[in-house]
Amino acid sequence: MNKPLLEVKHLVKKFNDNIVLNDINFAVNKSDVIVILGSSGCGKSTLLRCINGLEGTDEGEIIFGGKTINTPSTNWTLIRQKIGMVFQSYELFPHMNVIDNITLAPIKVEKRPKDEVLKDALILLERFNLSDKKDSMPRFLSGGQKQRVAIIRALCMNPEILLFDEVTASLDPEMAYEVSNVILELAKDGMTMIIVTHEMKFAQSIASQIIFLDNGVIAESALPNDFFNNPKSSRAKKFLSIFDVV
Numbered sequence: 001m002n003k004p005l006l007e008v009k010h011l012v013k014k015f016n017d018n019i020v021l022n023d024i025n026f027a028v029n030k031s032d033v034i035v036i037l038g039s040s041g042c043g044k045s046t047l048l049r050c051i052n053g054l055e056g057t058d059e060g061e062i063i064f065g066g067k068t069i070n071t072p073s074t075n076w077t078l079i080r081q082k083i084g085m086v087f088q089s090y091e092l093f094p095h096m097n098v099i100d101n102i103t104l105a106p107i108k109v110e111k112r113p114k115d116e117v118l119k120d121a122l123i124l125l126e127r128f129n130l131s132d133k134k135d136s137m138p139r140f141l142s143g144g145q146k147q148r149v150a151i152i153r154a155l156c157m158n159p160e161i162l163l164f165d166e167v168t169a170s171l172d173p174e175m176a177y178e179v180s181n182v183i184l185e186l187a188k189d190g191m192t193m194i195i196v197t198h199e200m201k202f203a204q205s206i207a208s209q210i211i212f213l214d215n216g217v218i219a220e221s222a223l224p225n226d227f228f229n230n231p232k233s234s235r236a237k238k239f240l241s242i243f244d245v246v
């Protein structure tokens, strides 16, 4: 059996005395799509942010490619080339057009040849129907277009894992559908992903595994059909009833 691409072991995260993640354990294998569900404030974003080095951790290990990465000596700039993250708020650079937003990090951080990066960026823009927007500034794009550019920007780094934190949450249903389809396509291509979402249908259709967080602990970890059709914990049942899923 191959080693997992990413392993989270006994992870604890506190904000002062507030324990927001408590003994979190899970493994991510290549091409897994882990969907993290749970009520507001249960620790979903914090977990992704710990994996991406945007938050420090208090106990436990995050192991990526066989190496522990939650250490003081970790070069997070390097790790973030391999573990990309896409946020609800896009985080595009407002003063740069689409193509510059996408190519900046591969050229400046990864030091890849400009021609090669540009070629990759144009292929991705074409694939996600955004070729005509390549010279546009972000403020002239719709929310759905901005989010697709943010996903392309992350993809252009050739990451090994992508983390998505509620990337459709601020979009109207039609745009959310467009963006969800992009992520579904990535899953079909075998992209390894950890996705935080409140869209239950999307979660069910894309997940290889559901992790249900409740108040900082993993209350359930299950295959999507089991989780949605037969949730075990009363917390998961209650959570799903809000979405009219069970």
Ligand SMILES: Nc1ncnc2c1ncn2[C@@H]1O[C@H](COP(=O)(O)OP(=O)(O)OP(=O)(O)O)[C@@H](O)[C@H]1O
Pocket: 015, 020, 038, 039, 040, 041, 042, 043, 044, 045, 046, 047
């Ligand atoms: N920078 C911070 N300082 C102090 N407490 C924080 C900080 N960030 C998050 N928290 C707390 O940690 C807990 C988990 O927050 P987190 O943002 O991870 O929740 P979430 O599951 O992503 O919620 P939502 O679904 O609303 O996005 C919450 O109680 C929150 O108040």
Ligand SMILES: [Mg+2]
Pocket: 044, 045, 046
């Ligand atoms: Mg969050």
